[in-house]
Amino acid sequence: MPELWTLGVIARMPIIRTFQLLIVTLLLCVIAGASYAAESKPWVTLTNCEYVVTKYNDGDSFRVRSGTNEFTLRLYYVDAPETTMSYPERVHQQSEHFGITMDETLKVGAQAKDRVQELLREPFIVRTRWASAAGRGRETRYYGFVEVGGKSLAEVLVSEGLAQSKGVAPNLPDGEKASAYMHKLEVLEQAAHQKRVGGWATTQEKDVK
Secondary structure: HHHHHHHHHHHHHHHHHHHHHHHHHHHHHHHHHHHOOOOOOOEEEEEEEEEEEEOOOOEEEEEEEEEOOEEEEEEOOOOOOOOOOOOOHHHHHHHHHHHHHHHHHHHHHHHHHHHHHHHHHOOOOEEEOOOOOOOOOOEEEEEEEEEEEEEEHHHHHHHHOOOEEEOOOOOOOOOOHHHHHHHHHHHHHHHHHHHHOHHHHOOOOOOOO
């Protein structure tokens, strides 16, 4: 009996592995399909948008009102520090990036949140494809670009040391390639580091990752 049981297990192993590979393949297809669907959607421009104050807002994710529609927007290309220790692993990564303590990271996150609220007191423009941004809350967030006063909000945050150039990075609505725009943000981040502004103000000497 032991020999027969062992042979049965061995015989089933290829079937189990094949099934596991099939599941992984299907998941990858679903992810790729969702990504392609998001990329194929046309860009939508929303004008005269308003910032909606909520306790869940932070530097790169915040509530927006456009006409009668209200939603949570997640900025493309940038990652602002967290404002709480709800996700300690993220705070740790951000503190490592800026070369500061985790307490200092949270303070920079609060600065980023306040700065965004200050900048978006005036009407602003959102460009989005309504691509879903993965989040840990129940409500769907949507990726987008924000322009206020003729300036990119992402660029302002990075240049002031309140965010790092990181995240989902599609080609821009005007056709600019993702690689070119990411390079632009990285240059702005290097400049912020050299000026020691925002999260770089108390950094230990290190190169920007």
